[in-house]
Each structure stands twice: as C-alpha cells, then as structure tokens.
Amino acid sequence: MTRRALYGAAVLQPEVTAAIVSAVLAELVERGYARLSMEGVAKRAATSKNALYRRWPTKQDMVLAVLADIGVPMSDVAETGDLRRDLRAAAESMAAWLAAEPYSKIIPDLIAEAQRTPALAEAISTTIAAPRRAHLRSLVAGAISRGDLPTDTDVEMAQDIVAALIYWRMVVRQAPTEPDFIDRVTDTALRALGATTT
Amino acid sequence: MTRRALYGAAVLQPEVTAAIVSAVLAELVERGYARLSMEGVAKRAATSKNALYRRWPTKQDMVLAVLADIGVPMSDVAETGDLRRDLRAAAESMAAWLAAEPYSKIIPDLIAEAQRTPALAEAISTTIAAPRRAHLRSLVAGAISRGDLPTDTDVEMAQDIVAALIYWRMVVRQAPTEPDFIDRVTDTALRALGATTT
Structure with missing residues (x-):
C-alpha cells in the first residue's frame, strides 16, 4: 500500500496502458512468451514494474489481456451466400492475419506455451478461435440449407x-x-467437403 | 585444453551422452526450448556443463543433435499400393507420434522457436519432415500411376x-x-485429392 501510494496513481492512465500493451506485443515478437519478463516489458514501456502490477497480478494475466486486445474481429469477412467466395474470403483473412506481424511471430509461441498452460489454451480458444469457427459454422450451415453441401x-x-x-x-x-x-486451399476444401457447386 | 585435461576425458563416454540426451528431452518437455539451459541439463544428467560443451559448442547444437536422434523413421509405415490403406497408415502414424511424449510437448515448442532460429527450422525440415514427405510423395506417385488419383x-x-x-x-x-x-481424416483427404477409388 505504501509502495502504491509512492507512485501516486489511484487511476490507471490509458496512455500508460497503451504503452504497456505495445511493449508486451514487441517483447512477445522478439523474445517469446517464455522469455518475456515484467521487468523487460516495464523497461520497454518506459514505466515501472508497479505500473504493470497495478493492472495485472501476473505475467499470464497481462498476456491474456493483451491477447483479448489483438483478437481479430471476423465482421470484416463478408458472408455472401456463395460458398466458394465465402470460403475463399475466410482463407484469405486467415492467411493475411498469419502473414502479418505481430501475429506471425506471436501465435506459434502462444500455441506452444498453451500446451503447458491451460488458461492460455482457454484464452486462445475463446478470443482467437471461437469467432472464426462461429463464422465458418454459419457459412457451412448456410451452404447445407441451400443444398451446396451434403446434409451429412x-x-x-x-x-x-x-x-x-x-x-x-x-x-x-x-x-x-x-x-x-x-485458390488451391479453397478448391481442396470444396472437394473435401463434397461441395456440389465447385 | 587445460580445462579439458582436468576432467580427464579424451574419449566421450556413451553412457554420459545418453544421460544428457534424456535430460535434454526432459527439460524440453518441462520447460521448453527458451527456458532450457546448459546448467539445467547438466544438473539433470548428473554431469558437468563441461561434459556438455565437450560434445556441442552451443545449446542450439545440442538440441539439433537430440532432434536428429528423435526423428522418427517412416520405414515402419507400409506402402501396400492401396491408397486408402496407405494414407490411413500415414495418418495413424502421425497421430500416434503427436500423442506420445516427448513429441507432444516438444514439437510445438520447436516450431515456435523455429520462427526465430532458421537453423532450427532447417533441422526440423530435414530430420522430421523430409522422411514423411518423401513417403507421402511416393504414395501419391504410386496412386497416380495406378489411376487412383488424377494426373493433375x-x-x-x-x-x-x-x-x-x-x-x-x-x-x-x-x-x-x-x-x-x-478415418475421417482419411476420407477428407481422399475426397480432397479427387481419389477415384474412395
């Protein structure tokens, strides 16, 4: 409590939070989850470790919060009702996402760490995977109801x-x-699913 | 040289090497590549850091050597000339391998680290991926020549x-x-490839 008062910050400053989030992403890219430390993040964000601990009790909580921040919305991927076009758009969005930093560097690392840390696995599933899967389920359900995919x-x-x-x-x-x-991925997927309109 | 003489080991003792290899695998499982240290491995193998450095100049070289050791031979997966059976056997072998420790814990970690370390990416490709891909190429070539897969x-x-x-x-x-x-994976793959005999 004394330590806390020392820094005199009862209210969290949003610009400090933003600097910390950027620093977490940069450290994840350069060093990876395992090597990331509260100290390294604080230094990079030009703030104190206390500023981090005021926001999140542990490194894991901090990374989970940042993850929630980078979870990519699927709303930009249209659902036109044309199965090929919709699957292709989903493929394109996924490929673009995995090709871009920081995701390209961060994701494999988080997947690896998730094998050891169930809370991280859960967070990845909820934040990153769930919206994409919901979108694909909706595409597939639409295609089945139109008769473009088999009912089974x-x-x-x-x-x-x-x-x-x-x-x-x-x-x-x-x-x-x-x-x-x-296009190859889309063709492969359409054939694999037994699409009637390829 | 003096240091080397101190330990009196001009010849590397195979049982020490075996203990180190086991220790590297155990540390990779528990702590991951990033957190693995020469000191931790030496302690677990009940040997000295020098014993490690006599064998490999760096942590990376040590892990690459162990990788070469765990690369799984594909010779146990038969090629019968029946495309479904052969693809299924390849799928089964891959799934069994990824389900078993230490691979299930080690592989995702090495994949993540490979994004930062080209030599590791190269070693994974040569040691782990290449034999499997060669086997699959052979299966596919056989199926094409029999007319079970399209020529394109x-x-x-x-x-x-x-x-x-x-x-x-x-x-x-x-x-x-x-x-x-x-079976689902095999069915999906056969349809995706446009197999004529599914």
Missing part, C-alpha cells in the same frame, strides 16, 4: 480444413506458398 | 493435407478427436 457434412472437419491447410504451410512448415495458394 | 493432382497439397488436419486438431486446437478421427 462433417461440420467439425469443415471448420478445421481451411485453417489447418494454411497454418500447416505458413506456420508449421514455413514453406513458400504458390501465387494461387488461397 | 496437387502433389504439394497432397503431402500437406493429412498432417495439416491432424496437427491442427491435436496440437493447435488441442481439441478432442472423435473415435473414428483417423
């Missing part, structure tokens, strides 16, 4: 396939993608 | 799809797999 479509697999192919090539293999990679 | 099969995608679906579900999502998951 494996909906779980349908939600996995586009993301799986993109993540595997770009992140796990770090392999080059063909200029028409997004 | 996307061979790159064909090598990706089984592994991508399994890795995505089991490692990235850490999501439950259905009892018939391997």
